[in-house]
Each structure stands twice: as C-alpha cells, then as structure tokens.
Amino acid sequence: IGIGIASVFNDMDKLLVLGDFEYAGNKRLNSIGYWTGKDWQNLGTGIIGGAGYTYTGTPRIFSGANGLTNFSRIGTTMYIGGTFEQLGALPCENIAPYNEGNSECLGGGLSQSRAGSSSSYIFPASVRAMKSKDKYLYAAGDFTRAGSLPVQSIAQWDGTSWTDMGGGISGGSTSRFILAEDSSHRLILAGNFYQAGTVACNGLASWDGKE
Numbered sequence: 001i002g003i004g005i006a007s008v009f010n011d012m013d014k015l016l017v018l019g020d021f022e023y024a025g026n027k028r029l030n031s032i033g034y035w036t037g038k039d040w041q042n043l044g045t046g047i048i049g050g051a052g053y054t055y056t057g058t059p060r061i062f063s064g065a066n067g068l069t070n071f072s073r074i075g076t077t078m079y080i081g082g083t084f085e086q087l088g089a090l091p092c093e094n095i096a097p098y099n100e101g102n103s104e105c106l107g108g109g110l111s112q113s114r115a116g117s118s119s120s121y122i123f124p125a126s127v128r129a130m131k132s133k134d135k136y137l138y139a140a141g142d143f144t145r146a147g148s149l150p151v152q153s154i155a156q157w158d159g160t161s162w163t164d165m166g167g168g169i170s171g172g173s174t175s176r177f178i179l180a181e182d183s184s185h186r187l188i189l190a191g192n193f194y195q196a197g198t199v200a201c202n203g204l205a206s207w208d209g210k211e
Contacts, residue, residue, distance in 0.1 A: 009071045014041075016021075018080060019046075021048060031068055032080070032098065043078075043112055044101025051084035051132050053124070060122045061174045063115075063142065070132040072137060074159075078105065079137055081127035094127045095139055107162050110139060110155065114174055120138040131179035135159060138207075140189060143172035154189065164195035172195030182206065 006019030015035040017024065024033055030046025034082035051068045056065065062083065070081040080103075081095040082174075090096070093109030128141035137157040146155035152168025154177075171194035178190040187207040188195070196205035 002084065005067060007069050007071070013069070016071060018071055018082075022050075032084040036182070042059070044099070045094045046101060047098075047103070047210060049086070049088040049089045051082060051087050053085050054169050056122075059118070059121050060124050061115075063123060063173075064126065064128070066124070066126075070127055070130045072132040072134065072138075074132045076139060079130060079132075081110075081130050081139060083124055083126035083143075085124070094125055094141070094143065095130075100134055107157060110141065110143040110146055113142050114153065115142070126174075128174065128191075129177040129179040129189075131181070133181055133185075138165075138179055139189060140169075140179055142192070153193075156172045163206060167207065168197070170194045170195045 006017050006021060018032050020027055022030055024040040027040040030048050031050045032043050032046050034041040041047055060167055064111035066083040066094045068080055068082045080098050080099045083094060085093055087096055087103055090103060092105035093111040095104055095106045095110050096103045108112045110127055111125045113123040113125045125143040126141045127139050129139045140154045146162035149162050149164060151164050152166050152170055153174055154165050156163045156165055176191055180188045182188050189205050190203060192203055196200060
C-alpha cells in the first residue's frame with residue numbers, strides 16, 4: 001500500500017484500511033478503503049489529498065504518528081480521526097464523519113494540545129483512540145478543546161454536541177490511549193495518566209455515563 005503509515009480495523013466483516021496512501025495494488029483508494037478478502041474496494045472517492053497540514057513556516061513537533069490513525073462507527077455513520085488539520089481540502093482538526101467521499105468537521109474538531117505552542121514551534125493536537133458505545137462517540141488524545149468546549153484529553157459526542165467527561169484526565173503522557181468496553185458495559189480508558197477527574201488512578205479508569 002503506497003507509502004506511509006496505515007491502520008487497519010474490522011468494519012462490518014471487512015478489513016478497513018486508513019492512512020497515508022493513494023493506491024492499494026493497482027486500485028486508487030485515496031487514504032481509505034476495504035479489503036474484501038479477494039480485492040480492494042473503494043469507499044467513494046476517498047480523501048483526495050489525504051489528511052495533513054498546511055505549511056505555515058512554523059515547525060511542528062509530533063509525539064506520535066500523524067495523519068489518519070483511528071476509526072469508529074455508529075450505525076451507518078463512519079468516524080475517522082488522527083492527527084491532522086486538513087482533510088483533503090477541508091480544514092478540520094483531528095476528527096470527522098466520513099460518507100463515501102464526503103466529510104465535514106465533527107463539532108468544530110478536537111484541538112489545542114496540552115503541550116501548548118509558541119511562535120517558534122507547534123505541538124499539534126491529536127486523537128489517539130475512538131470508541132462508539134450506544135449512541136455516543138468517545139475520543140481520547142492530546143487536546144484541550146472539543147469545538148469551543150474546554151476539555152482534558154477526552155470528550156463525548158452525542159450526535160449534536162461535545163460534552164466534557166467529569167473534568168477529563170491529567171498527568172503522564174498523551175501519546176497513547178486505548179478505549180474499550182468491559183463486561184459491565186462501562187467505558188474503559190487505559191493509558192499513561194494518573195488522574196481521572198478528581199480520582200487518583202494509575203493508567204486505568206472507567207466511565208459509567210456520569211462519572
């Protein structure tokens with residue numbers, strides 16, 4: 001598959017591939033496509049131009065892979081995320097719904113890295129994990145804004161707007177998170193952090209929908 005980083009997911013019993021590529025085999029996919037077990041399949045036009053940044057002259061310091069790295073689904077809606085400020089020709093920070101070549105920024109995006117920036121460098125914000133549960137989409141990563149809402153590295157999307165989750169998470173590193181659902185149907189977050197809201201923890205926390 002071309003060059004760059006690719007991430008793979010199971011989506012409706014097909015292998016979904018996202019990343020920094022144009023072609024898979026001899027088929028042009030433009031950053032997103034399915035492997036059916038026999039051949040590659042387009043999802044609309046894909047993302048022409050890929051996911052990335054507009055050069056501004058100020059160096060960016062990345063703490064992990066950039067571009068498209070995450071995926072989740074609620075019903076018929078696909079959501080894609082990662083580390084980017086442009087999704088093709090669309091200005092968008094790090095998260096968007098995708099529909100057969102059409103995309104829009106989800107709720108103003110997830111922005112403003114916890115590391116901050118200066119006139120000499122930029123630490124880009126990022127989405128490191130995504131998980132759908134019931135009617136909600138959850139995203140975790142290095143960000144302090146969900147649209148215009150102040151958050152701390154984790155936020156919930158209800159289909160209309162972003163919600164803070166109990167004050168978010170703090171401490172440690174934002175370079176990697178894992179979101180999952182346990183046998184009691186609670187949302188689980190794992191990573192390198194030591195506080196979730198006001199609760200001290202050591203890299204593992206659960207969310208029951210309220211706290």
